[in-house]
Amino acid sequence: MAERRPGNLPAEMTSFVGRTGELAAGGRMLMGGRLLTVTGPAGVGKSRLALRVADGVRRRFPDGLWHVELSQVAPAHLRPAGGPGPAAAVAAALGRHGEHAEDGDGLAEALGDRRALLVLDTCEHLPTEIGPLVEALLRGAPRVRVLATGRSPLGLPGERVLRLDPLPLTDPADPDPACPSVALFAERAVAVDPDFSLTSCALTDVAQVCRCLDGLPLAIELAAARTRSLSIPELLERLDDMTTMPGWGAHTAAPRHRDLRAAIAWSHELCRPDQRTLWEALAVIEGEFGVEAARRAVTREGVLVTRQSLDELVDRSILLRSGDPGRPGRYRMLETYRRFWLDPNFGRPGRAVLGHRLGAGRWSRLPQGAAAVPAPAPVRIGRPVTSTLTPRELEVAELIAEGLSNPQIAVRLLIAKRTVDAHVRNILAKGGLASRTQVAAWFAERTQWADA
Numbered sequence: 001m002a003e004r005r006p007g008n009l010p011a012e013m014t015s016f017v018g019r020t021g022e023l024a025a026g027g028r029m030l031m032g033g034r035l036l037t038v039t040g041p042a043g044v045g046k047s048r049l050a051l052r053v054a055d056g057v058r059r060r061f062p063d064g065l066w067h068v069e070l071s072q073v074a075p076a077h078l079r080p081a082g083g084p085g086p087a088a089a090v091a092a093a094l095g096r097h098g099e100h101a102e103d104g105d106g107l108a109e110a111l112g113d114r115r116a117l118l119v120l121d122t123c124e125h126l127p128t129e130i131g132p133l134v135e136a137l138l139r140g141a142p143r144v145r146v147l148a149t150g151r152s153p154l155g156l157p158g159e160r161v162l163r164l165d166p167l168p169l170t171d172p173a174d175p176d177p178a179c180p181s182v183a184l185f186a187e188r189a190v191a192v193d194p195d196f197s198l199t200s201c202a203l204t205d206v207a208q209v210c211r212c213l214d215g216l217p218l219a220i221e222l223a224a225a226r227t228r229s230l231s232i233p234e235l236l237e238r239l240d241d242m243t244t245m246p247g248w249g250a251h252t253a254a255p256r257h258r259d260l261r262a263a264i265a266w267s268h269e270l271c272r273p274d275q276r277t278l279w280e281a282l283a284v285i286e287g288e289f290g291v292e293a294a295r296r297a298v299t300r301e302g303v304l305v306t307r308q309s310l311d312e313l314v315d316r317s318i319l320l321r322s323g324d325p326g327r328p329g330r331y332r333m334l335e336t337y338r339r340f341w342l343d344p345n346f347g348r349p350g351r352a353v354l355g356h357r358l359g360a361g362r363w364s365r366l367p368q369g370a371a372a373v374p375a376p377a378p379v380r381i382g383r384p385v386t387s388t389l390t391p392r393e394l395e396v397a398e399l400i401a402e403g404l405s406n407p408q409i410a411v412r413l414l415i416a417k418r419t420v421d422a423h424v425r426n427i428l429a430k431g432g433l434a435s436r437t438q439v440a441a442w443f444a445e446r447t448q449w450a451d452a
């Protein structure tokens with residue numbers, strides 16, 4: 001029988017896919033320092049990776065691996081006086097339901113000389129409390145290490161940061177079934193439909209679904225769950241609508257994981273007002289961009305675009321750095337984060353999104369000022385087409401620019417011709433454009449502009 005070690009690491013409920021490089025790097029970084037923080041956008045897989053990294057180094061911690069789920073701990077300003085904070089959550093995980101309130105120093109004293117790993121999962125909403133707590137733990141318990149997850153680094157001395165990108169994608173024209181994003185989709189689709197298989201036709205579409213969802217594991221899982229009732233071509237066609245619908249995800253998931261809006265709305269709540277404005281202003285840019293292109297795109301008064309302000313959004317996991325080491329200083333925003341501002345159906349901060357998430361009852365009251373965030377006016381890219389085109393409409397616009405007719409576009413995208421007709425009508429209406437030639441001209445101008 002396997003030796004039982006102390007700890008409370010939860011067992012995995014679903015299969016784990018890919019991440020070989022990140023697992024190895026995480027283990028190395030944790031053993032090379034005492035504090036590792038895994039950061040990344042909502043639903044990218046920080047918690048799953050952290051638990052796997054912890055499991056991989058289990059032998060080095062004979063006194064236990066302790067998992068502390070902090071998402072249910074309300075920030076200090078939203079807690080009733082004396083309500084349990086993160087230190088109490090750590091104490092509870094360690095089985096110390098004492099009669100007196102715990103603090104970091106008391107916990108460190110209790111841990112003493114133990115060789116233990118604390119996995120502090122979901123720290124982003126507790127920035128003022130987690131830092132001092134972790135510092136006290138590391139200072140007072142010299143053989144304890146901490147593995148934290150959150151959308152931002154903790155900002156402590158000696159902290160190592162592992163930034164987690166979405167899963168790799170594969171080219172739908174020549175798809176690789178072993179690609180982790182496709183493999184994750186297939187695993188979750190089989191779970192709801194045992195007959196699901198990646199035939200060569202489905203493989204192309206699944207690769208396309210994963211691409212539309214930026215390779216974000218949470219979004220891929222939510223989409224795969226829909227294969228219970230939809231074919232893959234139907235799924236592709238309705239992807240835009242479905243990712244915006246509240247309550248789209250599994251009801252067993254944590255409230256912020258039930259749908260993408262809730263997950264992203266949480267990121268929104270955690271940003272400063274100037275960061276929200278910059279996020280909104282940058283959402284018009286599709287694909288990679290540098291500081292100069294961002295400056296040109298952001299024409300709104302009072303919005304400061306500097307390397308530092310962009311890096312701050314990277315630290316909040318609103319922007320990702322380009323994955324290409326040959327192109328330093330380049331950024332990109334995940335499609336779902338762009339749509340948060342650009343797509344009226346996605347729900348707007350201060351209205352449906354926050355109301356929905358908070359209505360789901362995670363914390364009791366609205367953060368101060370949250371309801372006062374005004375709905376943004378539509379932002380324009382280039383002239384005269386508004387940037388509120390959905391990803392699918394953009395795709396159709398690109399194919400129009402390539403000179404394809406509507407029936408040809410229908411074949412290329414594996415959707416009905418009447419759907420293409422509807423997309424084209426929308427593109428013309430949203431952009432105030434009169435013809436396909438104007439759509440093509442706009443698309444060419446926009447591409448040059450985004451590449452700059």
Ligand SMILES: Nc1ncnc2c1ncn2[C@@H]1O[C@H](COP(=O)(O)OP(=O)(O)O)[C@@H](O)[C@H]1O
Nearest residue numbers: 015016017019042043044045046047048217218
């Ligand atoms: N490598 C992976 N393999 C399988 N499932 C994954 C993987 N990464 C993430 N997931 C799934 O995606 C969802 C979001 O992952 P999670 O770790 O909770 O994200 P985060 O902590 O970044 O918000 C979860 O349901 C999780 O099980």
Ligand SMILES: [Mg+2]
Nearest residue numbers: 046047122149
């Ligand atoms: Mg998490």
